Amino acid sequence: MSFSLHGLGLTHANGHVALADIDLQAQQGESIALIGPSGAGKTSLLNTIGTALQPTAGQLTVLQQPAWASAAALRALRARIGTVHQSAPIPPRQRVVTAVLAGKLGQWPAWKSLASLLYPQDLPGARQALERVYLADKLFVRCDQLSGGQLQRVGIARVLYQEAQLILADEPVSALDPTLALDTVQLLVQEAKARNATLVASLHAVELAQQCFERLVGIRGGRIVFDLPAHQVTPAQLQALYAAEGLQAPPPQDLPHTAATSTLAAVRRGC
Numbered sequence: 001m002s003f004s005l006h007g008l009g010l011t012h013a014n015g016h017v018a019l020a021d022i023d024l025q026a027q028q029g030e031s032i033a034l035i036g037p038s039g040a041g042k043t044s045l046l047n048t049i050g051t052a053l054q055p056t057a058g059q060l061t062v063l064q065q066p067a068w069a070s071a072a073a074l075r076a077l078r079a080r081i082g083t084v085h086q087s088a089p090i091p092p093r094q095r096v097v098t099a100v101l102a103g104k105l106g107q108w109p110a111w112k113s114l115a116s117l118l119y120p121q122d123l124p125g126a127r128q129a130l131e132r133v134y135l136a137d138k139l140f141v142r143c144d145q146l147s148g149g150q151l152q153r154v155g156i157a158r159v160l161y162q163e164a165q166l167i168l169a170d171e172p173v174s175a176l177d178p179t180l181a182l183d184t185v186q187l188l189v190q191e192a193k194a195r196n197a198t199l200v201a202s203l204h205a206v207e208l209a210q211q212c213f214e215r216l217v218g219i220r221g222g223r224i225v226f227d228l229p230a231h232q233v234t235p236a237q238l239q240a241l242y243a244a245e246g247l248q249a250p251p252p253q254d255l256p257h258t259a260a261t262s263t264l265a266a267v268r269r270g271c
């Protein structure tokens, strides 16, 4: 079991109930897409699984450990979890190489982490991770000189470098063009599969989620409304998921997927 949530709830300090009665389990190596309207609770759920937020109700076990058991256990657990944020929390003046190597700060001894801030400790490793997101030429560039999409890919390179057992990705391709978005999601899925890591990604692009993930979890109003193999999710379920917020699921032709992008990605990734 990669993680297990039972009766999990999260109420924010202002009293807002972001998550309620969440039961969700994942086997090691599963790839899961979280979909749902804006404000549904996707980020809250990812942050709770990733132990960035402490649940206010229920039980949470992550990578066979009860989360929040002790400060030391929590630190060790977090080193095994890789998070891709919607906006990468990277200091603007930091060099790309340092931002990527930060993926292993939780695994390295303190002396190595400190030394890496002064002089990058694993240049080949950082270069290799950046090559996979087509940014090897940016190794020594400062992060504040990158575009939003490039910065997002640096965050993905950091997680690839970290080799986490559990990858949590919050809208990881929101700043990328359709071609790169598909390619990057496929990269994350393939990386997770190759290392038997678990991947949970929130996505607004429904067809991307259906196309690339084996399991879809629909969330609305802080509750899970369906949890199904991707091929079993019906258009009616998608309509209901989004229509409840006064919106409809985007029609297929409006989603970031065309024959051209599929072909390009298939060529690049060898699918």
Ligand SMILES: Nc1ncnc2c1ncn2[C@@H]1O[C@H](COP(=O)(O)OP(=O)(O)OP(=O)(O)O)[C@@H](O)[C@H]1O
Pocket: 012, 013, 014, 016, 017, 018, 036, 037, 038, 039, 040, 041, 042, 043, 044, 045
């Ligand atoms: N720190 C906070 N304090 C109070 N309420 C919060 C806080 N963070 C999130 N919320 C609320 O919790 C609910 C769920 O937010 P969350 O960010 O998890 O949604 P989401 O599905 O990720 O949305 P989006 O797709 O727009 O990113 C929202 O109503 C939001 O306003």
